[in-house]
Amino acid sequence: LDLRTLYLRDLTLYGCTHQEDRVFTDLVKYIEKGEIRPLVAEVYDLRDLAKAQEAFVAKSHIGKIGILVR
Template sequence: MLEPEVFANLIGRIERGEVVPLVAETYPLRDIAAAQRAFGEKGYIGKIVLALD
């Protein structure tokens, strides 16, 4: 269990651009099935993102 301020500090670092998530692939929401397949294959490093355009 982490101290409560750890999460707040992390959010602050993300907002300042000091911590940036690694995005493996971005899919439009209409391609959610393809995103789910990619997620299930586990052949990626980073995050799979659904774009809500």
């Protein structure tokens, strides 16, 4: 997280340091059932890691950038 972005865009960051034990296990169940899926912007082969880094630095994506290791 670039704190300048947080500050200059007048954003608010909320966090939590403690969750009940069942929260994580419930989350895993939702993922396994396909009820929750991560937002993936793009997936790159490991050989294209430089392109993935360029996309990440450009910050024009929404979601995660994945690296496929075969």
